[in-house]
Amino acid sequence: MSIPRLSLRPKRERRSSSGHPWIFSNELEAGFADLPPGSAVDVFDAKGKFVGRGLLSPSSLIAVRLYSRARHDDLDDPLFYTMRLREALAYRERVLPGRTSCRVVHAEGDFLPGLIVDRFGDHLAVQVSTVGLENRLDVLEEAVKQVLAPASAVFRNDNKVRELEGLEPGRGVWFGDPPESVDIEEYGLTYRIDLLGGQKTGHFYDQAVNRQECGRLCAGASVLDVYANTGGFGLQALKHGAERAVLVEKSEATAAAAVRNADLNGLADRATVLAAEATRTLEELVARGDRFDVVAIDPPAFAKSKKTAGNALRGYTRVNALAMTLVKPGGLLFTSSCSHHVQEDRFLEALEKAAEHAHRTLRLVRRGEQATDHPVLPAVPETRYLKHLALQVLL
Ligand SMILES: C[S@@+](CC[C@H](N)C(=O)[O-])C[C@H]1O[C@@H](n2cnc3c(N)ncnc32)[C@H](O)[C@@H]1O
Structure with a gap:
C-alpha cells in the first residue's frame, strides 16, 4: 500500500531534522486535512528530502507525530x-x-x-x-x-x-x-496500587528518586507533605526515621489509600493523613504557628497550557511562600512543578518571589527531575516536565 506524502513548507524542517518528532499543521503544505485520521504518512522537506514516517492527527495542532526516520519501518506491523x-x-x-x-x-x-x-x-x-x-x-x-x-x-x-x-x-x-x-515495592516501601481507580495511571513513578532523596534527610524530623497523593514524600520520610509526618491530600479516596499504605508499611502510628485542601490547610497551619523541619510540596500541574503559565507562576509563588513560612529556620523545603509549560528558570523566579514574600533566604541543596524511567530527549524539550528542588530555608 502506498503511503501518502506530505511536504513541509520551505524552511520548516529545522525542528524535525534536529530530532523532534512533532510536525505542526501550519508547517505542512495543504493536502493532509482530507486524509483519514490516524493514517501513516511520509513527511518530506521542501526540497524533497525524506524527513520521517509518522501518524496523522488532522484535527490537532500537532498534525503528524514521527515514529521513524527509516522508510522501511511499517507502522501497521x-x-x-x-x-x-x-x-x-x-x-x-x-x-x-x-x-x-x-x-x-x-x-x-x-x-x-x-x-x-x-x-x-x-x-x-x-x-x-x-x-x-x-x-x-x-x-x-x-x-x-x-x-x-x-x-x-x-x-x-x-x-x-x-x-x-x-x-x-x-x-x-x-x-x-x-x-x-x-502491591509494588519502591525504595523499601510497599504501595497498594488501585489499577482502575487510582489517579493518572495509578502511581507517580516520576517522583520515586526525589521521594527517596527527601526521605534520606528526614531522620528525626517533623514533616509536612502537601499534595501527598497515596503517601508520596511523607511515607519515605517516616521510613527513614522521621519523628512524625502530616500528609495533606484533597481527594478522600486518595487520602484513604495513603492511610492504607502507611498501615501496610507499619508507619501509621507516626502518620496523620488529612483529607483536605492544600492552600487552606497551609494557611491554617501558618495561623496556628505550627512549624516543621521538612515541608514537601508537589501540586498538580498548575499550568495546563502556555496561556495559563502566568497564573500558574502566581499559584506556585503563593503556595511556596506559605510552605516556606512553615519551615523552621535551617529546615528543608522539597518543592516540585510538573507543569510542562513552566520552565525551570521561571519556577526558580517564582520561588525567589515566594522567599521574598515569606522574608526567608533560600539555599539550593539539590536539583532533581523526573526519574530515569521517564527519559528526556535533549532534542525534545517537552519530554522534560518535572522540576524538583530541595532548598534549605534559612531565617
Ligand atoms: C502530583 S500529585 C502528588 C504526587 C505525590 N507527591 C507522590 O509523590 O506520589 C498531586 C496530588 O495533589 C492532589 N491535589 C490536587 N489539588 C489539591 C488541592 N487543592 N489540595 C490538596 N491536594 C490536591 C491530587 O489529588 C494529587 O494526589
Whole structure:
C-alpha cells in the first residue's frame, strides 16, 4: 500500500531534522486535512528530502507525530512496535536493573508518541492519546503481549490530549483479568496500587528518586507533605526515621489509600493523613504557628497550557511562600512543578518571589527531575516536565 506524502513548507524542517518528532499543521503544505485520521504518512522537506514516517492527527495542532526516520519501518506491523518496546525495556534494564515496577514506555522519550505504559509487576496501566495509535490497538496489543507478557492491562485514558484528537476519554480493561489492586515495592516501601481507580495511571513513578532523596534527610524530623497523593514524600520520610509526618491530600479516596499504605508499611502510628485542601490547610497551619523541619510540596500541574503559565507562576509563588513560612529556620523545603509549560528558570523566579514574600533566604541543596524511567530527549524539550528542588530555608 502506498503511503501518502506530505511536504513541509520551505524552511520548516529545522525542528524535525534536529530530532523532534512533532510536525505542526501550519508547517505542512495543504493536502493532509482530507486524509483519514490516524493514517501513516511520509513527511518530506521542501526540497524533497525524506524527513520521517509518522501518524496523522488532522484535527490537532500537532498534525503528524514521527515514529521513524527509516522508510522501511511499517507502522501497521506489530514487529515495529515489538522493536520499539524491546528498546524501551532494554533502556530500563540498563538504568534500573532488576526493576519490575516502573514506567516502561514514556511516549516521545521512547520514540512512541502518544503511548504511556506503566508496569505494576505483572499488570499494566496504559494511556493511548493519539488517533494513530487508537486505530492500531490490535497491532499494539500483539506487540505488548509479545514483549512484556503481562497478565492484564487496563486503559487509563482520561487525559485532555485525547479530546484534541477527537477521541473519547475513559478507563477500562484492555485485556486479561486485572485484580482490583496490586502491591509494588519502591525504595523499601510497599504501595497498594488501585489499577482502575487510582489517579493518572495509578502511581507517580516520576517522583520515586526525589521521594527517596527527601526521605534520606528526614531522620528525626517533623514533616509536612502537601499534595501527598497515596503517601508520596511523607511515607519515605517516616521510613527513614522521621519523628512524625502530616500528609495533606484533597481527594478522600486518595487520602484513604495513603492511610492504607502507611498501615501496610507499619508507619501509621507516626502518620496523620488529612483529607483536605492544600492552600487552606497551609494557611491554617501558618495561623496556628505550627512549624516543621521538612515541608514537601508537589501540586498538580498548575499550568495546563502556555496561556495559563502566568497564573500558574502566581499559584506556585503563593503556595511556596506559605510552605516556606512553615519551615523552621535551617529546615528543608522539597518543592516540585510538573507543569510542562513552566520552565525551570521561571519556577526558580517564582520561588525567589515566594522567599521574598515569606522574608526567608533560600539555599539550593539539590536539583532533581523526573526519574530515569521517564527519559528526556535533549532534542525534545517537552519530554522534560518535572522540576524538583530541595532548598534549605534559612531565617
Ligand atoms: C502530583 S500529585 C502528588 C504526587 C505525590 N507527591 C507522590 O509523590 O506520589 C498531586 C496530588 O495533589 C492532589 N491535589 C490536587 N489539588 C489539591 C488541592 N487543592 N489540595 C490538596 N491536594 C490536591 C491530587 O489529588 C494529587 O494526589
